[in-house]
Amino acid sequence: MALMPVEKAIAELLADVELLPVENCALAEANGRVIRQSVTASVDVPPLNNSAMDGYALRVADAEQACIAISQRIAAGQVGEPLAAGTAARIFTGAPIPPGADTVVMQEDCEQLEGGIRILERPAPGQHIRPKGQDIACGSQQYRGGERLAAADIGLLASLGLARVDVSRKPRIALLSTGDELVEPGETLAEGQIYNSNRAMLTALLTGMGCEVYDCGIVEDSAEATYAALDAAADSADMILSTGGVSAGEEDHVKAQVERLGQLKLWKLAIKPGKPLAYGRIGKAAFFGLPGNPSSGFVTFLILVKPYLLAMQGATVTRPQAWPVAAGFDWPKAGSRQEYLRARVELSGGAMTARLHNNQSSGVLASAAWANALVILPVGATVAEGEKVDALLLSELLV
Structure with a gap:
């Protein structure tokens, strides 16, 4: 079966989104939330010369x-x-x-x-x-709804006298990890075990977006344990986010149990890192199964899951701006999947230039911690040093 291109996968994901309900919250609690009302200024700012x-x-x-x-x-x-x-x-x-x-x-x-x-x-x-109204004129529309509020927006809304605002309810995310080899940080490693970095990383990414995270812990590598964990998570979550177990190995049970409980809509994309990614639904909950390799989980969350979460909240802008930068590297071998290379974009020789981490393996999380950008390399592309490439800045992706 041919792998689905990234852009087609994103389009299908966003078309399948179900909007979260609206709630009214205090302005002090609205930072990072998506506004779901239009706002027209009822006063001039400043009110007098x-x-x-x-x-x-x-x-x-x-x-x-x-x-x-x-x-x-x-x-x-x-x-x-x-x-x-x-x-x-x-x-x-x-x-x-x-x-x-x-x-x-x-x-x-x-x-x-x-x-x-x-x-x-x-x-x-x-x-x-x-002059009166220099900042904001009375009667001018300031928000149409669908904007994600940042600190400056909170200040602007306060300057209009608003104490409360309609926003999307926070997404409720059930987070679970699969793998008998996983041990939580702080515990003693036995031979053959590794620390569960994905759980900590994804919790940080989700809470940074204002999500409510329900930690379902580590699920043992068995069909019944996976079934029970997914079934329980679907009861109260808007989204189930799991890591590991989405490949086709004998110990990978997630795909089969999602299909047993609900419907799998996407599986295996033309993306690197991160080919074994699954999307579907279990009851009313969306399901994303991310790869277990940590760099794969990091990239696929930012490229695929985050736009979906923003769309759930009614955001009109769900994807970051790609910026052209000079390649500070050669990439002579064309790939069959769209690649997201962990890079550092810096000013060099008067131009913004991307340098690559020396290890682009999907299992190397140090590359993501070192990087400040993801360089997009389309299917079939080769790059010579000095050519223009598109980069996604992590300063935009991680907010």
Whole structure:
């Protein structure tokens, strides 16, 4: 059976997504969540013309007076009186501009006199004044719904006076590992055993996306244990995420038990690392079976699972931007699968250049820890040093 191309697999995955329900949450809890409402500004930000500097508010026409009397003092949060002709208002950053003033002069550009100030250089109209609605105009649409909220978005929503916002419920993920060779960190390794790095890595990736993770532990390599674990996980999870056991070996039971409980829709993709990947459904829960090799699990989560999780939450942007960079390597052998090479993108010779980790094996997690990017190598592609390649930055993939 021919392996499914990555782009076709992603398209089929996103077409099969079921949206999570909406919940209303406090703004302080909305960071990283996907907003599910449109937001139109009900106020101007700032609400009034205000000063961008500590200084003096006055009329430009009065700036050449030998001595301008100070008629009032206005701090942020106060509202001044209409400015009398020939006078200035002592004003502080963020304070509303008093009616009648049309410029602000920084205090450094004024000479202090007995009974007033003298302006050292004629100001321009509107100087150092932040106009009403400069940041956000009342009536302007700020969110359409489907945006993933970051810290700046939280601040913007707060500036509009919103204390709560409609977002997608957090995805509930049942995480399980298969393999009799696995031991949890902190335990003693026996001969033939390895520490379960996938569980810790995937938990970090999932919680970093704001998911609620239900840890189902390590499942023994048997058909019945795998069946029982998958059946129990499907009861309350939106997604079951397992690692290992998705190949075709005698001790790989996941594929058969998913088909026994539900439906397997995708299996084996033209991706490297990560060919033995499975997707299907068990009841209402989506199922992803990731390869047991840690770099394969890392890559397939970022390329396939993360877009699915974002789409579940109603995100309009589910995939990261690929950036063209110079190849700091040669890749003379064309592959039959789309490859995601662990790389480090750095400025070299005036150009952003990707260098590869020296070991691209699917079992080497050190390559992913070292990397700051994944270089995409399409099926059949060869690369000569200096040519342009596309890179996915981990700074975008890991948020």
